[in-house]
Amino acid sequence: MRYSIFSLAANALTGHKHWTPAWRDAAPKPAYDAIVVGGGGHGLATAYYLAKEHGLTNIAVLEKGWIGSGNAGRNTTIIRSNYMLDGNIPFYEWSMKLWEGLEQDFNYNAMVSQRGVLNLCHTDAQRDAMARRGNAMRLHGVDAELLDRAAVEKMCPFLNFDHARFPIQGGLLQARGGTARHDAVVWGYARGASDRGVDIVQNCEVTGFLRDASGAVVGVQTSRGEIRAKKVGLAVAGSTSRLGDMAGLRLPIESHILQAFVTEALKPLIPGVITFGAGHFYISQSDKGGLVFGGDLDGYNSYAQRGNLPAVEEICESGMALMPMIGRVRLLRHWGGIMDMSQDGSPIIDKTPIPGLYLNAGWCYGGFKATPASGWCFAHLMARDEPHHTATAYRLDRFATGHLIDEKGQGAQPNLH
Numbered sequence: 001m002r003y004s005i006f007s008l009a010a011n012a013l014t015g016h017k018h019w020t021p022a023w024r025d026a027a028p029k030p031a032y033d034a035i036v037v038g039g040g041g042h043g044l045a046t047a048y049y050l051a052k053e054h055g056l057t058n059i060a061v062l063e064k065g066w067i068g069s070g071n072a073g074r075n076t077t078i079i080r081s082n083y084m085l086d087g088n089i090p091f092y093e094w095s096m097k098l099w100e101g102l103e104q105d106f107n108y109n110a111m112v113s114q115r116g117v118l119n120l121c122h123t124d125a126q127r128d129a130m131a132r133r134g135n136a137m138r139l140h141g142v143d144a145e146l147l148d149r150a151a152v153e154k155m156c157p158f159l160n161f162d163h164a165r166f167p168i169q170g171g172l173l174q175a176r177g178g179t180a181r182h183d184a185v186v187w188g189y190a191r192g193a194s195d196r197g198v199d200i201v202q203n204c205e206v207t208g209f210l211r212d213a214s215g216a217v218v219g220v221q222t223s224r225g226e227i228r229a230k231k232v233g234l235a236v237a238g239s240t241s242r243l244g245d246m247a248g249l250r251l252p253i254e255s256h257i258l259q260a261f262v263t264e265a266l267k268p269l270i271p272g273v274i275t276f277g278a279g280h281f282y283i284s285q286s287d288k289g290g291l292v293f294g295g296d297l298d299g300y301n302s303y304a305q306r307g308n309l310p311a312v313e314e315i316c317e318s319g320m321a322l323m324p325m326i327g328r329v330r331l332l333r334h335w336g337g338i339m340d341m342s343q344d345g346s347p348i349i350d351k352t353p354i355p356g357l358y359l360n361a362g363w364c365y366g367g368f369k370a371t372p373a374s375g376w377c378f379a380h381l382m383a384r385d386e387p388h389h390t391a392t393a394y395r396l397d398r399f400a401t402g403h404l405i406d407e408k409g410q411g412a413q414p415n416l417h
């Protein structure tokens with residue numbers, strides 16, 4: 001069913017009884033041409049582009065819970081392409097361009113809202129680093145604007161500009177950055193993939209891999225039986241090291257918890273996304289009015305989808321340092337998701353040394369913004385066995401060869417640097 005003003009009007013006039021389900025909850029078949037493990041944004045986007053761009057429709061997405069139950073449904077929804085290194089900028093800018101046309105492309109309202117991402121700076125050195133990053137972005141054709149203190153003050157008068165330790169000197173603005181509704185991104189990709197014949201199989205946990213005599217992966221063992229496939233792609237975010245272990249792969253990934261928070265609804269206050277440059281804290285405001293914010297990782301390794309109180313305390317303290325009036329707002333909820341932290345902080349989209357097994361991982365805490373390009377590039381790799389030109393740097397062997405893409409020089413544990 002196509003969504004349009006006409007379908008909305010027709011359904012409104014007939015009591016909303018004729019809407020059809022957005023996507024099919026399929027039962028697994030015994031075999032597919034390709035399987036994508038993980039029904040988060042990346043897995044579903046991969047399936048969508050495999051079907052749409054490469055004509056591969058005999059494929060399944062296998063999800064152990066319900067689609068969007070992982071990080072795709074738990075993140076703070078920020079999208080941006082304000083990177084600095086050559087390996088990263090073209091990929092994230094491609095993602096931004098896909099975001100800009102996404103809703104028309106998959107005919108679903110993902111609430112993509114380009115209200116700007118502002119990174120604040122608090123020292124001369126930080127301002128110089130931001131100028132350098134902004135220049136690198138502009139050299140790649142990405143929008144970036146260096147703001148002085150007066151411009152930031154005009155945009156966000158509620159910030160604490162004269163904090164004795166962290167006075168705000170200015171900021172780097174990417175006006176095309178912003179937010180998108182995370183659940184809707186999952187549902188939109190699921191709908192688009194399902195419409196093209198992809199089986200979306202929920203409650204189907206992959207528990208092992210089927211191998212032939214040569215060692216190649218030829219399918220998966222699941223909680224719903226064996227399923228054969230010529231190609232298997234992993235897009236399981238925080239569970240990557242677990243799935244890798246099942247295949248005998250030791251990966252350069254650590255799993256950590258990242259928490260997010262939402263407050264009671266306020267009148268419109270925060271114009272876009274704001275990040276604190278002197279601590280790990282970022283904030284935006286949802287369309288419902290809640291302040292949505294987050295900060296640093298919980299410092300220990302974990303596969304639990306819940307965090308701990310020291311990180312809550314530190315993140316709330318950072319918020320208070322940046323905008324003291326936030327202390328008067330009540331927190332409604334907070335939750336955690338499992339991050340697949342790579343050792344250089346950049347992702348992996350590559351074949352593994354095992355024939356038939358492909359890897360999409362290492363998104364750390366920034367993979368939501370990458371969802372469209374990650375799906376696009378992983379689909380390209382799985383369909384053609386060669387990397388997409390924007391993702392050639394995201395090789396698995398860079399950790400052995402030393403060709404790291406260390407954008408922030410902080411690797412898997414930014415909280416220790």
Ligand SMILES: Cc1cc2nc3c(=O)[nH]c(=O)nc-3n(C[C@H](O)[C@H](O)[C@H](O)COP(=O)(O)OP(=O)(O)OC[C@H]3O[C@@H](n4cnc5c(N)ncnc54)[C@H](O)[C@@H]3O)c2cc1C
Pocket residue numbers: 037038039040041042043062063064065066067068069070071072073074075076077078079204205206207235236237238239243258259260294335336337338339363364365366367368369370
């Ligand atoms: C609190 C928080 C805030 C964040 N904020 C941002 C942000 O503002 N901007 C940004 O760009 N990124 C952000 N991120 C990161 C982003 O959410 C992730 O990098 C991204 O969602 C990961 O890709 P995914 O959507 O495919 O992952 P997921 O949604 O986690 O998908 C992986 C799926 O694999 C499934 N799975 C795991 N094991 C198996 C198995 N054995 N068999 C079958 N299925 C399995 C899981 O159930 C899960 O549904 C944030 C993350 C969190 C937790």
